Amino acid sequence: MELNTQLKTLAEKINQLKDRIETEESTKHAFVLPFINILGYDTFNPTEVVPEFTADLGLKKGEKVDYAIFQNNEPILIIECKNWKENLLVHNSQLFRYFHVTKTRFSLLTNGIHFQFYTDLDEQNKMDEKPFLEFDITNLKENTVNEIAKFHKSNFDVNNIVNNASSLKYTKEIKKFLSEELNEPSFDFVRLFANKVYNGRLTEKVMEEFKELVQKGFNQFVSEKVNDRLNAALNKEAEKQQVEQIDEVTETTKVETTEEEMEGYRIVVAILRRKLTVDRIVHRDTQSYFGILLDDNNRKPLCRLHFNGSKKYIGLFDDKKNETKQPLESIDAIYQFEKELLETVGFYEGDNQV
Missing domain, CATH: 3.30.920 (Metal Transport, Frataxin; Chain A)
Known part of the structure; x- marks a missing residue:
């Protein structure tokens, strides 16, 4: 079964079960372990998927991360799990400490529904503050599935993922920035466009007017782009159907019943x-x-x-x-x-x- 289908099946299972899952331990078994299994790792093999992996912090002994995935006797991914109802934003500091004392380049913080993958792009062996890959498993897009596939056991390559992580991280941040600006344009964002199209003095009144114009212009631009793509797709489909109809007619005319x-x-x-x-x-x-x-x-x-x-x-x-x-x-x-x-x-x- 291909990865996309497996993830969709897990997402359906999560939607069906989540209201009956009360604890962090249940979240691990019902949601997180199946995800690890989908990535091709044997959750029943304690040398490949290590539960309660020890990550001692200096004098502080006995610190454990929920799971560590091993390849060639080295940890390649550490995973910290939370109850599916919990907000992940308040828990990344714990994973930050674990990351520092392990040899892995990747860490995952998850509540079984939301997944945040981290690496050390900003400073070596120090987990970045922001994830380079983040998704909701119940609402996956095709490009995200392609990124998840890079963590599959059969595809895993540290350099390939790290090289791509930088692009993912900053693309995500740019998209987030644009989304925020489209909803509520900032002063600097409005001024950037007003300077390009307005020759007069940018007074407070002018800026207020341009705030609305910039927001409207961007929304119209996005809508027109979406419509152009849809029309192009519809035209392509119509052309395909015409060709198929012509082929069908041609095929029919070649048949002679004796x-x-x-x-x-x-x-x-x-x-x-x-x-x-x-x-x-x-x-x-x-x-x-x-x-x-x-x-x-x-x-x-x-x-x-x-x-x-x-x-x-x-x-x-x-x-x-x-x-x-x-x-x-x-x-x-x-x-x-x-x-x-x-x-x-x-x-x-x-x-x-x-």
């Missing part, structure tokens, strides 16, 4: 009328064969007539819908397969008595 095929169809109808009404026996001609179906359903083939080559064949179907071709000396030879044709009807109708 009198021999229709004669063979009439013989099959004559045989099957013992069990079926005529309106249920439908033919569909294709470039490769002349198909005869039950109830005009592609999943219920009764037989196929292969009359396009130099030799004629009838394709018969067993109960698993496997086709077997039988040669025909003449079209009338179809009558020789009356028993097989009636048995095929029985497979679909639940009655194989001829």
Whole structure:
């Protein structure tokens, strides 16, 4: 099962169970351990996923972090867990202390729903104050799933993640900044744009007017960009459908139903009328064969007539819908397969008595 599907399944489980989860320990077992397992690590192997990992702090002995994931006998990720109801912002100082005394480059603070991944971009062996990757597992976007995949056991590469962490961290901060400015533009943000488009003196009244204009302009700009993307996608889909329709028409025009095929169809109808009404026996001609179906359903083939080559064949179907071709000396030879044709009807109708 691919990572995206596994994460969605876990998210659904979390939404179903969270109101019945009361403790931090239950959060670990119901939400966090399954997430670790999805990343490819064996939660039942104490040499790979170490619970209550000791992270002694100088004279302060016996300090433990909830989990440490090991590779090649070295910790690669330490994990501190909290109850799913708790706010993570008040707990990163504890993880900060643990990070300093371990050899790992990555730490994770989570309550099973919100996940915050940290590294040491600002100062080596000192955990950054802000996470470089942060997400809500119940509301994942595709690009976030791609970042989570980098922590999978089969993909894990310290240098690759660290090199990408800087870009993730600052991109996240820029997006956060833009979101805040769009909701409530700051003085400096408004002045930046006002200076570009207004030649007069930026008085308090002018700035107040431009605050509203900047907010409106940005919202319109974002809306237009979204609409452009949607229209482009819709146009692309429409073009695709037109091409498919043209291909379908082209395909249909290449098919030529012969009198021999229709004669063979009439013989099959004559045989099957013992069990079926005529309106249920439908033919569909294709470039490769002349198909005869039950109830005009592609999943219920009764037989196929292969009359396009130099030799004629009838394709018969067993109960698993496997086709077997039988040669025909003449079209009338179809009558020789009356028993097989009636048995095929029985497979679909639940009655194989001829």
